[in-house]
Amino acid sequence: MIIRFCINGRDTELDVRGDERAVDILRERLGLTGTKEGCGTGECGACAILVDGRARLSCLTLAAQLDGRDLTTIEGLGSPEAPHPLQQSFAERGAVQCGFCTPGMVVAAADLLARDPHPGREAIREALSGNLCRCTGYSRILDAVHKVDER
Amino acid sequence: MQHEPYDIGPARPRLDALAKACGAELFSADSYPPGLLWAGARRCGVPHGILRGVDAAAARALPGVHAVLTREDVPGSNRQGIVHKDMPVLCGTRVRHCGDPVALVVAESRDILRQALALVRVDIEPLPVLADIDAALAPDAPLIHEADGSNVLLAAEIRKGDAEEALAQCDVVLEETFFTPSQAHAFLETENGLACLDEDGVLHLTVSTQAPFRDRFEIGHALGLAPWKIRVHSPFLGGGFGGKDGATVQCLLALAALRLPGRTIKMWWDREESFLAGYKRHAARMHYRLGAMHDGTLKSVVCRLWYDSGAYAHLGGEIMELGMEHAAGPYRVEHMDCRGLCVYTNNPVAGAFRGFGVAQVSLAFEGMMDRLAGRLGRDPLDLRRQNALRRGDRNCAGVTLTSSVGLDECLRRVRDHELWTTRHTWKKAAPPFTRRGVGIAAVFNGMGYGRGLADNAIAKIELTPDGRFVIYSGVPDMGQGNASTFAQIAGEMLCQDAGRLEVVQPDTERAHPSGSASAGRTTYTFGQALIKACELMTAKLVRRAALALMIDEPGGITLVPGAVRHLPTGKELPLAAMGAMLPRDDRVCVAEYLMPVSREVPDTGRDFPLGFPHLIFPFAAHLVRVEVDELTGLVRVCDYLAATDGGRVLNPQNFHQQIEGAVAQGLGFALMEGFGTENARITTPDLSTYLIPTSLDFPDTQSVAVETLEHSGPFGMKGVGEVGLNGPLPAVASALSDALGARIDRAPVTPAMILELLASRGAQA
Numbered sequence A: 001m002i003i004r005f006c007i008n009g010r011d012t013e014l015d016v017r018g019d020e021r022a023v024d025i026l027r028e029r030l031g032l033t034g035t036k037e038g039c040g041t042g043e044c045g046a047c048a049i050l051v052d053g054r055a056r057l058s059c060l061t062l063a064a065q066l067d068g069r070d071l072t073t074i075e076g077l078g079s080p081e082a083p084h085p086l087q088q089s090f091a092e093r094g095a096v097q098c099g100f101c102t103p104g105m106v107v108a109a110a111d112l113l114a115r116d117p118h119p120g121r122e123a124i125r126e127a128l129s130g131n132l133c134r135c136t137g138y139s140r141i142l143d144a145v146h147k148v149d150e151r
Numbered sequence B: 001m002q003h004e005p006y007d008i009g010p011a012r013p014r015l016d017a018l019a020k021a022c023g024a025e026l027f028s029a030d031s032y033p034p035g036l037l038w039a040g041a042r043r044c045g046v047p048h049g050i051l052r053g054v055d056a057a058a059a060r061a062l063p064g065v066h067a068v069l070t071r072e073d074v075p076g077s078n079r080q081g082i083v084h085k086d087m088p089v090l091c092g093t094r095v096r097h098c099g100d101p102v103a104l105v106v107a108e109s110r111d112i113l114r115q116a117l118a119l120v121r122v123d124i125e126p127l128p129v130l131a132d133i134d135a136a137l138a139p140d141a142p143l144i145h146e147a148d149g150s151n152v153l154l155a156a157e158i159r160k161g162d163a164e165e166a167l168a169q170c171d172v173v174l175e176e177t178f179f180t181p182s183q184a185h186a187f188l189e190t191e192n193g194l195a196c197l198d199e200d201g202v203l204h205l206t207v208s209t210q211a212p213f214r215d216r217f218e219i220g221h222a223l224g225l226a227p228w229k230i231r232v233h234s235p236f237l238g239g240g241f242g243g244k245d246g247a248t249v250q251c252l253l254a255l256a257a258l259r260l261p262g263r264t265i266k267m268w269w270d271r272e273e274s275f276l277a278g279y280k281r282h283a284a285r286m287h288y289r290l291g292a293m294h295d296g297t298l299k300s301v302v303c304r305l306w307y308d309s310g311a312y313a314h315l316g317g318e319i320m321e322l323g324m325e326h327a328a329g330p331y332r333v334e335h336m337d338c339r340g341l342c343v344y345t346n347n348p349v350a351g352a353f354r355g356f357g358v359a360q361v362s363l364a365f366e367g368m369m370d371r372l373a374g375r376l377g378r379d380p381l382d383l384r385r386q387n388a389l390r391r392g393d394r395n396c397a398g399v400t401l402t403s404s405v406g407l408d409e410c411l412r413r414v415r416d417h418e419l420w421t422t423r424h425t426w427k428k429a430a431p432p433f434t435r436r437g438v439g440i441a442a443v444f445n446g447m448g449y450g451r452g453l454a455d456n457a458i459a460k461i462e463l464t465p466d467g468r469f470v471i472y473s474g475v476p477d478m479g480q481g482n483a484s485t486f487a488q489i490a491g492e493m494l495c496q497d498a499g500r501l502e503v504v505q506p507d508t509e510r511a512h513p514s515g516s517a518s519a520g521r522t523t524y525t526f527g528q529a530l531i532k533a534c535e536l537m538t539a540k541l542v543r544r545a546a547l548a549l550m551i552d553e554p555g556g557i558t559l560v561p562g563a564v565r566h567l568p569t570g571k572e573l574p575l576a577a578m579g580a581m582l583p584r585d586d587r588v589c590v591a592e593y594l595m596p597v598s599r600e601v602p603d604t605g606r607d608f609p610l611g612f613p614h615l616i617f618p619f620a621a622h623l624v625r626v627e628v629d630e631l632t633g634l635v636r637v638c639d640y641l642a643a644t645d646g647g648r649v650l651n652p653q654n655f656h657q658q659i660e661g662a663v664a665q666g667l668g669f670a671l672m673e674g675f676g677t678e679n680a681r682i683t684t685p686d687l688s689t690y691l692i693p694t695s696l697d698f699p700d701t702q703s704v705a706v707e708t709l710e711h712s713g714p715f716g717m718k719g720v721g722e723v724g725l726n727g728p729l730p731a732v733a734s735a736l737s738d739a740l741g742a743r744i745d746r747a748p749v750t751p752a753m754i755l756e757l758l759a760s761r762g763a764q765a
C-alpha cells in the first residue's frame, strides 16, 4: 500500500507491506539509522520517534500507521553541525556513553519539554522511565534535560 | 577558546558524544549495504542431548533462501574459544545448552529468514540435564565435554602460608556460604555484524566486538582460514561490558560469507537470542571461613569457590582465577587457602562481565568483614581501615603491592562524609513501618591481563596532509570513552585542539594489534603506547621543521595548536604545510607499550599459566543508605557514595561516568537482576522479565575521586572500568543487614526475601 507522511520536514511517499514495522522502514528504506532498536518489543525506548509531536515506539508501530502523520526522528531534531539544545546538552553534560540509548532518550525528552518546558528532576525521571540505559546510571541524562537551558 | 588544546585534566565533553546524540554515529548495527542477505542461527532449544540429525530440506526449498548450512559445511576445526577451544560454530553430534546453534540460514530478507529457521527440523535425543553445579559434579553425571573426562573445567588453588593451622590459632572463626546469580550484560545494541568475501579472497567483517584482532585468529582457527586474509572493523559499540569479548556472530557470519562470495551478510541477534545465546556472569557459590584476633587483626581465610561456567569455557578458568586472587579482600591477611572449581553445566554460557570473577567474591569477603565487626563489636569502617592493604604490603595472593594503593584514603573519605557521620540520626528518623540501614564495602579489581599473557598495545598516529592528527586506535570503544581519551592524550602531548584530532576506530588492516577492550586496561595500555608515539611524532616534527625553517639546531622548537614554532625567532610553520611537505611514511609514528607484571614468583597459582598474578589494582570504598518497607519488603536505595582510587584522573567527566554506570549495574545485580533458568531453560527471555535499572530505581551516585599516582600509568592513571561494579552488592547487603538485623548471603535481594527475613526470628529487632 502507498503511504504518505512528512518526515523531518520532507513529504515522503512509500509503498509498504501491511506487516512492515515503522522502525524498519526508517532504518532500512529511509536510511535514518539514528533511530535504534534495542528490543523490538516495546521495553527499551531506543526506537522512539515523534509522531505528531508525541514520542512513540517505532518498533511497535506499523509502517501503515504512519500514513498522514508528521514525523520527527533524531536526525530531524538536529545534526552535529546544528544540534538541538537537548543534543548539545546531552553531549556537554556527559549523558552519552555508548550512545545507543541516546537518540530515544533525546526524543522522549523533547516530547516532555514540549508539554512541560521546565520539568523538575522527578518529572524527568518519570518521563524517561520507559527508556533504558545500561551505561550511565541516568543521573547525567537527568541533568542534561534539567539544565538544557543553562549554558 | 577554539584553539584551546584538548588536553588532560579538565572535565571535557567526549568527542564522540555529539554525533551519538544526533543519531549520526554509525554503529555496526546501522549498516545496510545494498543487496545484503540476512543470516540467522537455528538454536537447538534443548539443554542437553545427542543431535541425531538436522533436516534442512524444507528450509532450503523455501524461495529466497540462499543457504542452509550445518556442521558438515564448516571447514576448519569448528571450534571457538579464547583459550579453551570447546565451542562449536555449528553443533554436529551434541548440544549442550538451549542456545547451541545447529544450522545457519541465509535468506533474502528477515521475513524469509524467520520462516526458514522455523522449517529447520532437528532430531535430538535428550540427555540428563545438568542444571547446576551439584548436578554436574555428581559421580554419575554425564560428561558435557566427553574428551575432558570430567565436568570440571578447572580446579585450582591459591595458597599463602598455612591457613588451616592459622585458623586454629585464631580468637574468632566465622563461617558462611554465599551465593551470587547469573547476570546478563543487557547492552542496548545486541550482538551483530556483517561479513563479505571479496574477489581477492579477503574476508571483511564489521562487528560489534571488543577484540577485533583476536577475532581474526578465532575465525581463522575455527574455519581453517589464514588470519591475515580476515579483516575486522569494530565501530563504536552500543555497550559491551565483557559480553562482546569473544565469539558471538563472527564465525557464523564468516561461514555464511565463505559460502556466498561477493554477498554481504548481516546477522543481528534479537533480544531473546542475545539472552539465550550470549554470555552471562558466572553464578557462584562461595564457602568461607575467616579467622581473626580479638584486636581485629585478620589472620586467615579458607574458602571454596564454585563457578558455573555453563556449557562452554569462554574465559571461565581465568575469571575464577581473578576471583580467587581477590578472595580474601583488599586486606592484609597472612594466610589464605582458596580453592576453586569452575564447572560445566547445561546453563547458558558464562563469560567475561565487568567485575570479572571479583564481583562474586566481593559479596563474600565483605560479608565476612561485616560479620566479624558484629562479633567483635567493632565499627565496620574502622575494622576495614585497620586491615586495609597499603603500598608495600603483600596481598592475599602473596604479591607485594609496589603500585599505588589508595584504599585507606577511600575509606577515610567515606568516614568523613556526612552520609556516614549522620547515619545514626538518619536511621532513627525512619518513618513508621520502615527500617533504615547504612552499609559500606571496600573493594578492588586487578587491572590488565596479568602475567603470562603479554598485555601490550601498539599505537599509531599520523599527521595528515591538511595538518591534523589521526590516531589509529587498536582497542574498541564500547562506550567507556577510551577513543576520546586517546584524543585527549594526543592533544596533551602535541598541544593540539579537538578540531585537529581524530580517532579512527579499530580496523585490523589500518591499526596495530593492541589486545581487547577489557580488564580496565584499554586506556592504560594503549594510552602509554600513544604517549610514546606522540613523543616520536614531536621529535620528528621538530627536526623536520628545523630543516624547513633553516634553523641549525632544533632546540627551542615546540608544537602549538596548528603549527610548529621556533621560540627564539618566533618563526612558525603551519602543520598543514608540514603535512603537505612530508611523504606519508614520514608522517606516521608507531610505538608500543607492555604493561609491567609482578617480578615476584608466588609459590602458588600453578594452575593458572595465563593471567596470574596481577600487579596493579584500582580500589574503592562504597557507602549506601537503604530504607526497607516492612509491609511490602521493598527496598529503596536512598543515597549512594563511591570513593574510587583510579590513580590520576585524566578527564573527570569520563571517570565519574564509569563509576556511576558501574554502580547502577552493581545495584541491579544486588536488587533486581537474577538471570533466570529453570532446568537450564531460560525464564527471563526479554526486558520485561529480566529487569534492569530504570531512571526511577536508584538515586544519583555521588562519585569522589581519590587521586593516587600510579607511576606506571599514562599521566599516573589506572583503569576504573571494573572496580565500581564490585561495591554495590556487598554495600547493599551490609546496609540491609544493618536495617534488618539479619544476614544477607545471596543476591538479588528480592522483597520476598526481605519479608521472609523480617518474619524469621533472627530479624526481630
Ligand code: FES
Pocket: A036, A037, A038, A039, A040, A041, A042, A043, A044, A045, A046, A047, A048, A057, A058, A059, A060
Ligand atoms: S526497540 Fe522499541 S522499545 Fe525497544
Ligand code: FES
Pocket: A095, A096, A097, A098, A099, A100, A101, A102, A132, A133, A134, A135, A136, B188, B238, B239, B479
Ligand atoms: S549510553 Fe549506553 S545504553 Fe545509554
